[in-house]
Structure formats: structure tokens, C-alpha cells
Amino acid sequence: MTKLLFVCLGNICRSPSAENIMNHLVEKAGLGDLITCDSAGTASYHVGNPPDRRMAAAARKRDIELLGSARQFNKQDFENFDLILAMDRENYENILALDRAGKYKDKVRLMCDFCQIYDLKEVPDPYYGGLEGFDRVIDLLLDACGGLLEYVKSDLVDR
Ligand code: 4NP
Numbered sequence: 001m002t003k004l005l006f007v008c009l010g011n012i013c014r015s016p017s018a019e020n021i022m023n024h025l026v027e028k029a030g031l032g033d034l035i036t037c038d039s040a041g042t043a044s045y046h047v048g049n050p051p052d053r054r055m056a057a058a059a060r061k062r063d064i065e066l067l068g069s070a071r072q073f074n075k076q077d078f079e080n081f082d083l084i085l086a087m088d089r090e091n092y093e094n095i096l097a098l099d100r101a102g103k104y105k106d107k108v109r110l111m112c113d114f115c116q117i118y119d120l121k122e123v124p125d126p127y128y129g130g131l132e133g134f135d136r137v138i139d140l141l142l143d144a145c146g147g148l149l150e151y152v153k154s155d156l157v158d159r
Helices: 014-030 054-060 074-078 087-098 132-158
Strands: 002-008 034-040 083-086 106-109
Touching: 002 014, 002 074, 002 087, 014 034, 014 132, 034 054, 034 106, 054 132, 083 087, 087 106
Parallel strands: 002 034, 002 083, 083 106
Antiparallel strands: none
């Protein structure tokens, strides 16, 4: 079983989108028994909240339902997951700040490293922007999740 954790700031916009898009692609590929997904935020402001309505509406346009409720990233996650995908550099730094010894550095990656079409380096935070920003997050994550699935599949073959 490969365990993936998607991490953003609040865990109500970008990372729940990544989690649910990835689940959608994993199911479509028939790999539900081999890959599991979860998401978390580096901040605690929205713990227990459902995904943002604007984000959920953008996902629904692509036939993806955003399920789940927000939780905060914690040190135990370093042990519990195989790969931790940060949406932006700030998330990446905040995650690694909890790993003082650098033991888990190789598990933490930027989500956009897996993009195949877009050449953006970060998934932009849509929270204080216009509605088009939410659509852009979905498009970018569909691309990155597709690349991530190829990566995980090749890793499964190597094992
Ligand atoms: P997310 O978006 O990190 O993609 O879930 C945000 C959600 C909430 C806030 C910022 C970003 N906030 O400042 O409350």
C-alpha cells in the first residue's frame, strides 16, 4: 500500500482538492487497493471544517465531489505516509520545520514537481482571490495528480 498525504495551509481548498482528485484517478485506474490518500493543513484555523464551498463548486464542475474535514499536519504523519505533497514552498518549509533532524526530507515533495503540462512551481492559494482562481487550482491539480499517479505506478512496479 502506498500512502499519500497532500498538505496546504488550511486544508479546506488545495489539499482536499488534491486528495479527492487523486482518489478519483486512482479509482479510475483500478488501483484503489494499492494507493490511499489523505490531506492536512499546516495551520489549525479550519480544523473540523468541510472543504471551502467555492473550491467544492469548482471541483463539482469536473465531476469531483470534495469529501472530508480539515485536520492539522502533525509529526506522526512523517511515519504514517510514504509521500507528503506540499502545495507551495511555504507549506514545504513549514512541514520540514517539524523534522529538525531531516530524517524525512526525502518523503516531502512539491506537488508541482509532478506537473506534466503546466510549468508552475506552486499551487497558488486561491482563498482571497476571485472564483477563476479555484478553477485554475483544479486544472493544475488534475495535471499534477496525473503525473503523480504515473510516478507512483512506476514505483509500485519497481518494488
Ligand atoms: P488552503 O487555502 O491552504 O488551500 O486550504 C486557505 C484556506 C484558508 C486560509 C488560507 C488559505 N485562511 O487564511 O484562512
